[in-house]
């Protein structure tokens with residue numbers, strides 16, 4: 001794909017994300033020769049910085065870049081830094097953008113970026129509309145002479161109503177195909193590989209339905225707590241922070257029908273259909289019976305004292321915000337009728353891992369048993385999103401010797417053994433895609449709204465229900481015990497590494 005000459009304008013550029021994620025991603029793209037010949041980054045924010053001090057902050061003095069630099073790479077740094085500029089917006093984002101417009105126009109003329117602009121919003125979401133409105137006022141959303149794209153970070157909305165309002169607000173200034181909603185999980189190689197696993201392999205797709213799949217389990221665990229983001233997290237919780245976006249995106253890729261091709265709209269149309277098929281839990285009793293909410297408590301892990309959630313900085317000492325969420329739900333369509341999906345996400349788990357487990361039904365006539373006399377277990381396809389990216393298949397083999405005893409064994413593939421190809425980080429991939437105008441890995445307005453539509457009643461019940469319980473769990477364990485009861489029958493959560 002060709003990347004046209006362009007300018008990347010980052011709003012909120014003095015914040016953490018620019019130095020931590022965006023600049024390192026751009027630097028790698030630069031090193032690997034993915035940036036167009038004519039390319040400029042313009043940082044914009046309310047901090048009193050100049051081109052020189054901004055470059056220092058995000059490039060030359062940024063530990064995020066320095067850490068990874070080999071000797072010969074250092075020589076690139078200065079050349080790369082020359083592409084970076086800064087414009088101080090003054091006290092507020094809701095201000096006169098005339099100076100900014102002049103600056104953009106000057107840089108555009110001087111560096112030949114052909115009026116192609118990407119606006120990257122690395123600001124709190126309540127600023128998105130303001131920035132869009134002011135850009136529009138300056139004619140900077142106009143595409144008659146070059147394209148304009150608008151990238152926004154998560155969270156996109158706080159609930160269905162606010163997400164709709166935000167979509168409507170942005171659509172006043174940008175067309176939907178100009179808006180790129182980031183979900184960094186879609187930038188992960190293994191998440192994209194879900195499509196290939198399903199639709200490029202005839203050994204999986206014919207079985208990928210209610211006839212052969214017993215249930216689906218998705219685990220997203222982090223060992224860290226809320227770190228320094230207590231203030232934000234306490235108003236958000238696991239359901240908004242991870243489930244509504246990253247996990248439902250994964251669900252949509254697992255559940256979707258085959259797209260007719262690999263174009264952004266073809267894939268996103270199928271994802272939306274899958275999200276719209278999620279069975280919305282309407283009454284409190286259903287939500288009560290299908291969800292588990294937890295919050296981590298202080299504990300000692302490997303001799304180290306770990307704070308409980310309520311002791312974290314920025315968190316209300318009486319907070320009932322969940323750091324653990326487990327949800328059982330159904331996808332009401334032809335393919336998935338009555339197949340339970342179990343999805344959980346949490347902080348302060350024993351390890352950091354994200355994986356999908358497809359549990360296939362057992363063979364319908366059981367002839368063999370294992371050494372303990374138990375009939376043979378189900379087959380599992382385990383898709384490791386991170387770490388140890390790869391795919392594991394669990395299947396039965398005969399134990400050597402007399403008789404027909406069955407033992408379950410592993411067929412295991414690791415991405416790391418594939419080749420010496422450097423996997424792009426999520427931000428590299430997503431930035432490059434947006435630079436090339438490919439929105440496949442970005443969430444569309446209707447996707448985001450469909451996901452909120454499913455999550456909204458749960459949020460409402462968790463906030464207003466009379467019998468809502470937030471279970472405590474010690475930091476460093478696999479969540480509250482009660483979550484085990486969510487899974488039907490003899491099945492248990494698969495706790496990787498246990």
Ligand code: BG6
Nearest residue numbers: 154184185222241242246354386
């Ligand atoms: C972010 C959440 O979107 O994803 C964080 O806001 C979380 O709370 C992070 O830690 C996890 O991302 P990853 O890529 O490390 O799994």
